[in-house]
Amino acid sequence: MRDTVMEYETAKVLKLAREGKRVDGRALDEVRKISIETGMSENAEGSTIVTIGKTKIIAGLKIDIGKPYPDNQDEGSISIGAETLPLAHPDYESGRPSAQEVELARVVDRGLRESKAIDFKKLCITVGEAVWVGFLDFYALNGDGNLFDAGSIAALVTFNNAKLPKLDKEGKIILHEYNGTLKLARQPLLTTFAKVGGKIMVDPTYLEEKASEARYSAATTDDGFISAMQKGVGGSFTLEEVDYMIDKSFEIGDRIRKQIKQVK
Amino acid sequence: MDRKIDYKKTKKRLDGRKMDETRPLSIKTGVIENADGSAYLEWGQNKIYAAVYGPREVLPKHTANPLKSVIKVEYRMTSFSVPQRKRPGPNRRDQEISKVLGEALSRAVFVEQFPNTEIGVYVEVVDANAGSRVACLTAASVALADAGMPMRDMVAATGVGKAYGELVIDLNKDEEDAPDAVDIPIAILPNSEEIVLLQMDGLLTRKEWDAVAKLGIKGCKQVYEVQKKALVNKFELSEAKGKGQATKTVKKKAVKKTVKKVKK
Amino acid sequence: MKKVVIPGEILFEERKRLGSNVFVSEGKIYSKVLGITDNENETATVVPLQGPYVPRRDDSVVGVITRENFAGYGVNINSFNECFIPKSAMRTPLTLGDVIIAKVSNVSELKEADLTFPKRMGDGEVISVNPVRSPRLIGKNGSMLDILSQGTDCEVFIGKNGRLWARNGDLELLKKTVKFIEENSYKSNLTNAVESLLRK
Numbered sequence: 001m002r003d004t005v006m007e008y009e010t011a012k013v014l015k016l017a018r019e020g021k022r023v024d025g026r027a028l029d030e031v032r033k034i035s036i037e038t039g040m041s042e043n044a045e046g047s048t049i050v051t052i053g054k055t056k057i058i059a060g061l062k063i064d065i066g067k068p069y070p071d072n073q074d075e076g077s078i079s080i081g082a083e084t085l086p087l088a089h090p091d092y093e094s095g096r097p098s099a100q101e102v103e104l105a106r107v108v109d110r111g112l113r114e115s116k117a118i119d120f121k122k123l124c125i126t127v128g129e130a131v132w133v134g135f136l137d138f139y140a141l142n143g144d145g146n147l148f149d150a151g152s153i154a155a156l157v158t159f160n161n162a163k164l165p166k167l168d169k170e171g172k173i174i175l176h177e178y179n180g181t182l183k184l185a186r187q188p189l190l191t192t193f194a195k196v197g198g199k200i201m202v203d204p205t206y207l208e209e210k211a212s213e214a215r216y217s218a219a220t221t222d223d224g225f226i227s228a229m230q231k232g233v234g235g236s237f238t239l240e241e242v243d244y245m246i247d248k249s250f251e252i253g254d255r256i257r258k259q260i261k262q263v264k
Numbered sequence: 265m266d267r268k269i270d271y272k273k274t275k276k277r278l279d280g281r282k283m284d285e286t287r288p289l290s291i292k293t294g295v296i297e298n299a300d301g302s303a304y305l306e307w308g309q310n311k312i313y314a315a316v317y318g319p320r321e322v323l324p325k326h327t328a329n330p331l332k333s334v335i336k337v338e339y340r341m342t343s344f345s346v347p348q349r350k351r352p353g354p355n356r357r358d359q360e361i362s363k364v365l366g367e368a369l370s371r372a373v374f375v376e377q378f379p380n381t382e383i384g385v386y387v388e389v390v391d392a393n394a395g396s397r398v399a400c401l402t403a404a405s406v407a408l409a410d411a412g413m414p415m416r417d418m419v420a421a422t423g424v425g426k427a428y429g430e431l432v433i434d435l436n437k438d439e440e441d442a443p444d445a446v447d448i449p450i451a452i453l454p455n456s457e458e459i460v461l462l463q464m465d466g467l468l469t470r471k472e473w474d475a476v477a478k479l480g481i482k483g484c485k486q487v488y489e490v491q492k493k494a495l496v497n498k499f500e501l502s503e504a505k506g507k508g509q510a511t512k513t514v515k516k517k518a519v520k521k522t523v524k525k526v527k528k
Numbered sequence: 529m530k531k532v533v534i535p536g537e538i539l540f541e542e543r544k545r546l547g548s549n550v551f552v553s554e555g556k557i558y559s560k561v562l563g564i565t566d567n568e569n570e571t572a573t574v575v576p577l578q579g580p581y582v583p584r585r586d587d588s589v590v591g592v593i594t595r596e597n598f599a600g601y602g603v604n605i606n607s608f609n610e611c612f613i614p615k616s617a618m619r620t621p622l623t624l625g626d627v628i629i630a631k632v633s634n635v636s637e638l639k640e641a642d643l644t645f646p647k648r649m650g651d652g653e654v655i656s657v658n659p660v661r662s663p664r665l666i667g668k669n670g671s672m673l674d675i676l677s678q679g680t681d682c683e684v685f686i687g688k689n690g691r692l693w694a695r696n697g698d699l700e701l702l703k704k705t706v707k708f709i710e711e712n713s714y715k716s717n718l719t720n721a722v723e724s725l726l727r728k
Contacts, residue, residue: 005592005604008654011625041391042309044344054297058390060344081352086338087315087386089298094338097352137343137352139388141313142296175347301578319580319608330638372535374551374560380638381608409535412579412660414549414560417536455536455558495562496532499577503717506708506724 010211017197023207024053029248031203034256036153036263038161045134045178046162050154052146052203056088059138059154061162065125065173066133076123076131078159080109082138082151089143089206107230108138108151108190111219115188115227118159122182130171132164145205148217152190157260159184187257188227191249192217195235202248216242218249222257269442271430278428278438286422286434286483291403291494293410301411303494305403308436309393311345314403316411319381333378337366339400341389361397368401368421368451368460374414383413394437395423398449401461406491418491419460421451422483424476426468431476433483450480454488457481530566532577532714533559539572547573564714577714581607581659581689583641587632590654590687591643593622603628606659606689609640617646627654627693629685649685652695655703657710659690664713665706672719676705679726701726 013023020028032053041047044060051057068075082105084092097105112118123132136158138151163178194204194212204212214235219228226246231237237245271277281287287308296302299315306312322328339361343350354362369385385408387400398421405419425432426446427439435447446466452459468476533539539550540557549560550572559565563574583589583605591611595602600614601622613630615621622628630643657665666673666686677684682697694702705725712718 004656005594007594008592008625008627040311041342041344043347043391043393047344047390056296058342060342060390062344062349064349081343083352085340085386085388086317086384087296087299087313087388090317090320094340094354135343135349139342139390141388142298144298300580321608378608378639409562410578412561412576413535415535416551416553416558416560418534453536455538455553492534492537495534499532499564499714501530501532501564502715504708504712504715504721505717506721507727 004207006210009207013207013211014197017199017201017208017211020199022201024205028199028201031252031256034153034259036157036260038157038263042176045165046158048154048157048161049141050150050157052150052153053205054142054144055140055146055150056142057138057140057147057150057154059136059151059158061134061136061158063132063134063162063165065130065171068124068128068131072120073128074124074131075120076133077120078113078118078134078136080112080136080138080155081105082108082147084140084143084147088140092140092143103230103232104147104151107148107217107228108155110228110230111152111188111190111217112155112159115186115219115221115225117184117186117188117221118182119185125167125171134159134162143206145207145209146192146203148192149190149203152188152219153256153260156184156187156189157263160260186221186223186225187260188219188221189253189256190217190219190228191245191252193245193248195237195241200241200245202252216245218246220246220249220253222254224250269428271428271432277432279436283430283432284479284482286486287436289487289490291406291490293406293494293498299407299411301407301409301413303403303406303410305399305406307395307399307402308434309391310389310396310399311391312387312389312396312399312403314385314387314400314407316383316385316404316407316413318383318411319378320384322380322382328380328382331379332375333373333381333383335366335370335373335375335383335385337362337369337385337387337404339365339387339389339397341392341396345389345392361400364461364463365397365401365404368419369404369408371458371460372405372415372417372419372453373408374416377414383408394435394440395449398423398451398461401451402487402491406494409491409495417453417455418488419451420454420484420488420491421449421461422480422487424448424450424480424483425466426472426476431472431479433479448476448480450477450484452481452484454485529568530564532563533565533574534562535560539565539567539574544572545570547571549574549576575714576660578658579660581605582639583607583632583635583689585632585635587688589630589632589643589689590649590685590691590693591628591630591646592654593624593626593628596622596624603630603643605641605643606656606691607639607641609638611641611643613643613646618648620648622648627652629687629693649693650695652683652693653699655692655694655706657690657692657706659688661710661713662686662688662690664718665692665709667719672709672722675719675722675726676702679723680705
């Protein structure tokens with residue numbers, strides 16, 4: 001049974017933050033323990049479960065044949081969706097995607113898409129006729145903050161391990177048979193920070209997010225690029241703070257990329 | 265499937281099972297920390313998360329029932345849980361299943377004990393292969409018990425029916441596609457054998473119904489045993505061990521194991 | 529002998545005095561919840577292993593102020609409904625997030641509790657536990673509470689609603705010990721195990 005009285009708990013978070021401390025004892029620049037598991041959904045062309053601390057999400061990829069857009073006749077496409085299931089937290093509601101869910105999906109998408117990690121031309125089957133269209137959807141299973149970074153890790157690992165369906169002679173998909181993988185050109189990852197009580201802390205928990213006055217995420221790649229940024233919630237950051245967060249994003253991103261390499 | 269399959273001839277099912285054999289079923293409790301009760305269930309290829317939140321305040325307040333708690337079930341599937349991607353958002357099938365699942369559970373829970381509240385039951389299918397609704401009901405019942413909800417009995421569910429000429433238990437997807445397929449999800453309260461869920465698609469004779477109903481009830485009771493184990497196994501009625509005492513017993517166990525090996 | 533039982537599990541086939549969390553059907557006694565029962569007990573009763581806090585008259589509870597209007601304060605006592613304390617009941621005003629202890633004076637049919645003798649607690653920490661396991665934290669006549677406060681030098685107040693309030697002393701040791709009691713509440717030899725944890 002969990003018992004959180006939001007007002008009381010967030011007051012605790014703020015009080016500690018002003019002293020540079022966090023409820024779980026982490027340093028301001030410390031990320032929670034991350035675990036990654038793949039391949040549990042057999043109907044998906046790729047699936048991953050990521051936990052960051054107590055946050056747990058599941059991502060899955062479905063790849064289908066679609067028609068290319070008229071101005072990109074030789075390119076396939078990907079689309080990323082996110083849902084904070086009411087399963088995962090007493091405050092999550094069901095129904096149409098909330099503004100938070102839409103932002104979550106779009107920021108994770110941005111980090112991946114803008115990094116040009118996936119060559120959409122490689123997703124072409126027949127120019128002007130048939131291309132691969134990938135839908136990656138991730139769902140919160142237990143919500144304790146920072147669904148952005150969890151979603152980003154899950155999306156990257158899922159795409160890394162994605163299997164392209166095999167086609168029969170007529171160009172139709174053969175269920176449960178695969179032929180080839182996507183080879184990503186680079187490994188983009190989001191790192192998210194919250195400003196709480198004036199202090200910047202990485203990988204916020206649910207309560208830290210509730211107590212925060214501003215949020216910032218940066219997507220960095222293994223070859224030194226920044227591929228996306230998003231400032232969220234109200235509040236503001238100074239340029240020094242943004243520079244600090246970008247530096248930390250590269251540092252933390254590299255560490256997580258190392259962990260991802262070891263996942264089979 | 266064009267091949268003429270006849271179970272009366274093969275005496276075995278497509279996946280090697282006997283007519284009255286269910287697919288492997290395993291259940292774990294306490295898997296979603298934020299929830300008041302939860303369960304993770306695998307039944308054949310089906311993989312399901314169930315979480316219970318409540319009893320809690322109903323909003324809007326005027327929809328609350330002053331005499332009892334209202335059980336609200338949400339049955340959903342992730343987009344990647346099925347071979348053809350499922351578009352996000354509940355469809356009519358999801359809504360119907362949510363309704364019948366809620367009705368089945370409300371017969372089991374002592375809802376009069378918590379007037380003016382609701383009990384939220386969320387089930388999410390992350391991989392599916394026939395029988396997801398009975399798997400969800402089985403998981404939801406375990407999650408309710410895990411949450412400490414008072415119930416007159418567990419709700420144990422299974423699928424029965426007919427495929428390829430024989431009456432079978434727990435049809436898989438291939439069997440659901442048989443030309444003579446009959447699919448009957450059924451759920452009971454094991455003590456009284458009261459049926460709380462019963463649906464049917466297909467054609468059966470009266471005699472076939474008698475046989476299949478018996479098979480279904482027997483199958484539900486087997487499911488009940490798995491539910492019971494999942495709930496009970498977490499609690500070892502041993503002695504509490506404080507500092508220094510735990511290590512002693514661990515060492516003892518290790519020694520016993522090696523001795524056994526040598527003897528062999 | 530003690531046994532873990534699940535909802536609907538049969539306890540006795542004959543008549544017996546009825547305790548809590550059991551029901552009778554066709555002359556047989558069954559458990560309502562996931563819990564522990566002892567068949568050597570004179571009364572057929574089940575101690576739940578999980579469950580919400582249902583307020584009862586005379587319960588002492590630890591509450592948190594969540595709302596304020598012109599008439600009084602909304603108090604969260606970790607149950608299905610919020611309680612209300614009129615401003616006239618407090619000598620000094622309360623603010624959002626304040627912790628109070630109070631006694632449940634009356635519970636309505638809708639399980640709404642009335643609180644009396646509210647007292648504001650100063651700076652301290654609220655520790656949450658599974659409410660159905662909190663009786664073990666208090667112990668017979670407060671015996672476990674004594675062991676906890678003496679062993680940690682903390683000022684401790686334990687509510688029946690799955691919340692403790694504590695300050696001073698070794699709060700980290702207290703939290704660790706409370707978690708241990710919560711996880712092992714249904715096991716025997718608990719008092720000895722707890723004492724060994726607290727021995728420095």
